Amino acid sequence: MARVLDFTQAKKQFLTLTFIDENKILVKNPTKRIMDNLVNLGKSFEEVEEDATNTDALEEIYSICAEIMSNNIAKKPITVEYLSDVLDLEDLSIFFNAYIEFVGDLNSVKN
Numbered sequence: 001m002a003r004v005l006d007f008t009q010a011k012k013q014f015l016t017l018t019f020i021d022e023n024k025i026l027v028k029n030p031t032k033r034i035m036d037n038l039v040n041l042g043k044s045f046e047e048v049e050e051d052a053t054n055t056d057a058l059e060e061i062y063s064i065c066a067e068i069m070s071n072n073i074a075k076k077p078i079t080v081e082y083l084s085d086v087l088d089l090e091d092l093s094i095f096f097n098a099y100i101e102f103v104g105d106l107n108s109v110k111n
Contacts, residue, residue: 015102025072
């Protein structure tokens with residue numbers, strides 16, 4: 001008898017985000033590319049903390065957060081422009097910490 005592994009039926013956890021404008025998305029688990037970018041995101045937050053005028057680091061924060069949030073089950077693109085309109089830097093820092101906690105919790109769940 002053949003066994004079937006169907007990833008479309010796998011039960012997964014999501015991080016629910018509700019924006020200030022009441023837009024709601026369910027963010028998926030990170031891909032390898034997103035995990036790689038999380039390291040850069042942490043560094044960018046540190047750079048902005050050290051120098052609030054570092055526009056390159058600020059742009060990278062918004063860009064990586066948009067990429068992470070675009071990895072949602074509805075496949076709804078979240079743009080830097082949208083994030084710039086609805087979230088400030090403190091909001092993105094809260095999101096970053098919550099997403100890191102979400103990823104850490106995924107790793108601690110036993111199959």
